[in-house]
Amino acid sequence: MTSPMTSAAVQELQSLRLLQERPRVLHLQLHRPGKRNALDLRCWRELVQVFRDIAQDPECRAVLISGAGAAFTAGIDLAELGSLLAALPAQDAARRAWALRRHILEFQQSFSAMERCPKPVIAAVHGPCIGAGVDLISACDIRFCSQDAYFQVKEVDMGLAADVGTLQRLPKIVGSQSLVNELAFTARIMRAPEALSCGLVSRVLPDKAALLEVALEVAEAIAARSPVAVQGTKVNLLYSRDRPVSEGLQHVATWNMAMLQTEDIPKSVQAALDKKGPEDVPFAKL
Numbered sequence: 001m002t003s004p005m006t007s008a009a010v011q012e013l014q015s016l017r018l019l020q021e022r023p024r025v026l027h028l029q030l031h032r033p034g035k036r037n038a039l040d041l042r043c044w045r046e047l048v049q050v051f052r053d054i055a056q057d058p059e060c061r062a063v064l065i066s067g068a069g070a071a072f073t074a075g076i077d078l079a080e081l082g083s084l085l086a087a088l089p090a091q092d093a094a095r096r097a098w099a100l101r102r103h104i105l106e107f108q109q110s111f112s113a114m115e116r117c118p119k120p121v122i123a124a125v126h127g128p129c130i131g132a133g134v135d136l137i138s139a140c141d142i143r144f145c146s147q148d149a150y151f152q153v154k155e156v157d158m159g160l161a162a163d164v165g166t167l168q169r170l171p172k173i174v175g176s177q178s179l180v181n182e183l184a185f186t187a188r189i190m191r192a193p194e195a196l197s198c199g200l201v202s203r204v205l206p207d208k209a210a211l212l213e214v215a216l217e218v219a220e221a222i223a224a225r226s227p228v229a230v231q232g233t234k235v236n237l238l239y240s241r242d243r244p245v246s247e248g249l250q251h252v253a254t255w256n257m258a259m260l261q262t263e264d265i266p267k268s269v270q271a272a273l274d275k276k277g278p279e280d281v282p283f284a285k286l
């Protein structure tokens, strides 16, 4: 079963690479290994397009994101960041500010598209995950890493406040606001064991090969389940994250007044009665 996402349009990706190694699972690689997968403008744009396409792709039910080569990512491409700042309109502060605001909102779109995509996204981090890399993984649904991974909210060392999601999402992932504040104020490197203990990642694997294998297995397990159930779960978890419990409950009631009518429920119930698992049920595409 090949996803439409592995078709011609996707072959044109340059800073990303899209692989299909398991049925119904897409594996997106940050793919500038010679530059430690530094996120260039092409990459930021390709991320938006890829996740918009994945959201619409009925063959894809889960996504894995990893880094090619020696790093997950070295963060924003610093050479390009310099050029972008140098190219701002010279004559007027208001116009420079307006142009910058537009750029920042565009950068934010890349990770928001990933977060809004109803298919669960698993980040598999090995080696350095720096600056915008932390923003990126904060927008993912599940984070695993290898023993050699490290995480750094590096923006403060570059003279800026992080502005593409870390400051907004990380406190909701990591239980301790004090820890987030410390990491963001000091750019201290956090290694895999601490990332596990504070909840940034939920598993640490010995090396990259084991990491990718486990991440693909989990993606496959997600993809085997009812897409109505899984995607409804992601949408409602995200909705509820930023709202009071009462609003989340209203939302899921309204959601499920439509979705409980799915054929996936009787199929799943019958499978359970027959002592079969969801892997044995042929759920229709969504």
Ligand SMILES: CCC/C=C/C=C/C(=O)SCCNC(=O)CCNC(=O)[C@H](O)C(C)(C)COP(=O)(O)OP(=O)(O)OC[C@H]1O[C@@H](n2cnc3c(N)ncnc32)[C@H](O)[C@@H]1OP(=O)(O)O
Pocket (backbone or CB within 6 Å): 034, 035, 036, 038, 039, 070, 071, 073, 074, 075, 076, 077, 078, 079, 103, 104, 107, 128, 130, 131, 132, 133, 154, 155, 158, 163, 164
């Ligand atoms: C509106 C803005 C929104 C976004 C803001 C985001 C901000 C951030 O992301 S702040 C963080 C920026 N990143 C960094 O400060 C990391 C810089 N890189 C490193 O510290 C090291 O490269 C790293 C520890 C990741 C890996 O070290 P290693 O020894 O393995 O490799 P290097 O020899 O240093 O690098 C290999 C080639 O990659 C190029 N490169 C590395 N990082 C970047 C980068 N961020 N941008 C552009 N290019 C990068 C490096 O120059 C080498 O290239 P070459 O000399 O051509 O071989």
